[in-house]
Amino acid sequence: MKHKFQVIEEQEITLANAVGAYLDCEHYVFLHGGIMPEMFAEKLEGRRITYRQGLRWGFLRSAHIFTTEYFPPGHFRTFDLKSSPKWMPSLHHVVKMVIDVRYTKHPERDTTLMQFDVELDMPFWLWPFRRILQGIMERMHYKKDQEDIEMIQRRAKIFGPHNISSYLAEGQFLLFKDDYVRHFGASARHSTDSPATSAARLL
Amino acid sequence: MHTLDLVMRQDQDYFPIPIEIASLLPDQLNHRRVSEGVEVVVFSEDNDRYFIARDICPHMGAPLAQARLCRKTGTLQCRWHGYIYDSGTGEMKENPNDKLFTKIKTAFQSYNPLSTPKYRIKRLSYEAAEGKIFVRRGAANET
Numbered sequence: 001m002k003h004k005f006q007v008i009e010e011q012e013i014t015l016a017n018a019v020g021a022y023l024d025c026e027h028y029v030f031l032h033g034g035i036m037p038e039m040f041a042e043k044l045e046g047r048r049i050t051y052r053q054g055l056r057w058g059f060l061r062s063a064h065i066f067t068t069e070y071f072p073p074g075h076f077r078t079f080d081l082k083s084s085p086k087w088m089p090s091l092h093h094v095v096k097m098v099i100d101v102r103y104t105k106h107p108e109r110d111t112t113l114m115q116f117d118v119e120l121d122m123p124f125w126l127w128p129f130r131r132i133l134q135g136i137m138e139r140m141h142y143k144k145d146q147e148d149i150e151m152i153q154r155r156a157k158i159f160g161p162h163n164i165s166s167y168l169a170e171g172q173f174l175l176f177k178d179d180y181v182r183h184f185g186a187s188a189r190h191s192t193d194s195p196a197t198s199a200a201r202l203l
Numbered sequence: 204m205h206t207l208d209l210v211m212r213q214d215q216d217y218f219p220i221p222i223e224i225a226s227l228l229p230d231q232l233n234h235r236r237v238s239e240g241v242e243v244v245v246f247s248e249d250n251d252r253y254f255i256a257r258d259i260c261p262h263m264g265a266p267l268a269q270a271r272l273c274r275k276t277g278t279l280q281c282r283w284h285g286y287i288y289d290s291g292t293g294e295m296k297e298n299p300n301d302k303l304f305t306k307i308k309t310a311f312q313s314y315n316p317l318s319t320p321k322y323r324i325k326r327l328s329y330e331a332a333e334g335k336i337f338v339r340r341g342a343a344n345e346t
């Protein structure tokens with residue numbers, strides 16, 4: 001039985017920053033350590049990356065493997081979630097999840113529309129718990145987004161809202177950086193300062 | 204140096220709000236405002252010396268006030284990307300993501316580990332007198 005839900009939210013950050021933050025995988029386990037204390041990238045195939053991720057659900061800990069595919073410029077699909085190791089009891093044995101996160105520019109303002117779509121394919125005996133599952137997923141997603149937005153807005157305050165030079169900097173690792181540069185590089189033409197340089201100037 | 208001397212020089216050389224030494228919690232990062240819109244992190248080292256820096260990570264600007272200070276390893280770890288800095292020199296020591304993403308980092312042609320900038324948290328110089336720390340303005344200086 002399929003349960004679908006959607007969250008759409010306007011975020012007070014630019015599209016280039018929202019997508020850049022998603023591709024900036026170096027922050028995942030540090031900024032979001034409360035919900036994903038461990039994460040290893042296992043495999044890259046085209047625009048698909050397979051991760052092994054440790055999770056915390058209150059006092060409980062579990063791990064799972066999943067794949068995220070990037071559809072430039074701002075769409076990420078997560079699917080094929082499995083427990084790790086395979087014999088470990090997990091919801092993933094009985095519920096199939098497909099999670100789509102889409103970032104688009106707000107049609108009127110310089111903000112970002114974040115669209116979170118989830119499809120849960122579950123057995124009938126789990127159906128009565130679908131809203132609980134939905135609530136947990138929405139809360140986790142919201143918490144993660146808030147952590148990102150807090151940092152991005154702070155950086156925007158210091159270096160300017162359109163300054164994405166830290167993502168474009170040669171030494172900065174970004175997933176699918178070539179795609180990112182192709183789609184968002186032009187928006188940074190007027191802000192070529194590196195944050196490190198600007199920070200130094202602030203001192 | 205006497206406080207009065209410092210007060211006289213404060214406008215040009217020092218940020219206007221001194222840090223009360225007695226208010227600093229030991230063995231942890233203290234977050235203080237030293238002027239309108241200027242915040243610093245400070246912790247006491249041995250021998251009445253203080254590590255003071257702007258509350259801005261040189262990587263992408265995260266608040267260093269949220270960093271993790273480890274006295275045992277002598278490191279500061281930023282909350283955003285987990286970069287580890289030497290809490291004495293401020294030099295970046297390690298990017299722990301190199302281990303977490305080894306398998307795929309090298310798979311991207313755009314990745315060039317040799318081009319990573321040498322990030323460094325710049326220590327601010329100061330004068331301590333009569334229970335107060337006066338943080339120097341201007342370019343970061345070594346203490």
Ligand code: FES
Pocket residue numbers: 260261262263264265281282283284285286
């Ligand atoms: S902002 Fe501090 S490590 Fe990235």
Ligand SMILES: [Fe+2]
Pocket residue numbers: 021022027028031032144148
């Ligand atoms: Fe994030």
